[in-house]
Amino acid sequence: xxxxxxxxxxxxxxxxxxxxxxxxxxxxxxxxxxxxxxxxxxxxxxxxxxxxxxxxxxxxxxxxxxxxxxxxxxxxxxxxxxxxxxxxxxxxxxxxxxxxxxxxxxxxxxxxxxxxxxxxxxxxxxxxxxxxxxxxxxxxxxxxxxxxxxxxxxxxxxxxxxxxxxxxxxxxxxxxxxxxxxxx
Amino acid sequence: xxxxxxxxxxxxxxxxxxxxxxxxxxxxxxxxxxxxxxxxxxxxxxxxxxxxxxxxxxxxxxxxxx
Numbered sequence: 001x002x003x004x005x006x007x008x009x010x011x012x013x014x015x016x017x018x019x020x021x022x023x024x025x026x027x028x029x030x031x032x033x034x035x036x037x038x039x040x041x042x043x044x045x046x047x048x049x050x051x052x053x054x055x056x057x058x059x060x061x062x063x064x065x066x067x068x069x070x071x072x073x074x075x076x077x078x079x080x081x082x083x084x085x086x087x088x089x090x091x092x093x094x095x096x097x098x099x100x101x102x103x104x105x106x107x108x109x110x111x112x113x114x115x116x117x118x119x120x121x122x123x124x125x126x127x128x129x130x131x132x133x134x135x136x137x138x139x140x141x142x143x144x145x146x147x148x149x150x151x152x153x154x155x156x157x158x159x160x161x162x163x164x165x166x167x168x169x170x171x172x173x174x175x176x177x178x179x180x181x182x183x184x
Numbered sequence: 185x186x187x188x189x190x191x192x193x194x195x196x197x198x199x200x201x202x203x204x205x206x207x208x209x210x211x212x213x214x215x216x217x218x219x220x221x222x223x224x225x226x227x228x229x230x231x232x233x234x235x236x237x238x239x240x241x242x243x244x245x246x247x248x249x250x
Contacts, residue, residue: 057201
């Protein structure tokens, strides 16, 4: 570990955020899509890979049962709004919830459907730790996408002057406007 | 011995992809270019590992005395 090494110098950048509202919407719908719209390809790939891998790994750990929408006296699934941060990949749970509430049969082989009465404890018994881990992974993926949405909307976060790690030689003039986003 | 067993427990390795993912995404929200992103991600990852490792050791010691 070398915490004292200076960070790599970053040249002054102007980032064209295009329409930040559209970018934020795209970023929410699909992780990385907002940055793709802004032609920030590296970050689009990075966000898509990291967030979607985390989300789908969690979903696989929980065998597709950890992402579901339910809000009733027996089960208040408060984790779902956080999972919904990942956008469309979590949206089938809303559809399943609507279908089940109207008395229909779940689609997609029951993927992301809410549990039937008494079934949740069975899921916990069957999946054991993987239910909790899957829930955790998918929640964190949703929360990470909120960071990505903010980055698509406003550009990279610029630290307070003096608090940003900078070159130790005091040459801050080069560093001052780094990552400065250019809004239209 | 118990400490090593706890460390090698399967469940603890689930934290590795999470640290990797969180630190990379966090680094990417602070910078635009690959090198600064990776630099920031490395520092965030190390910080998280040390922080959680510290909590792990404290909890392990507490469990030892209880």
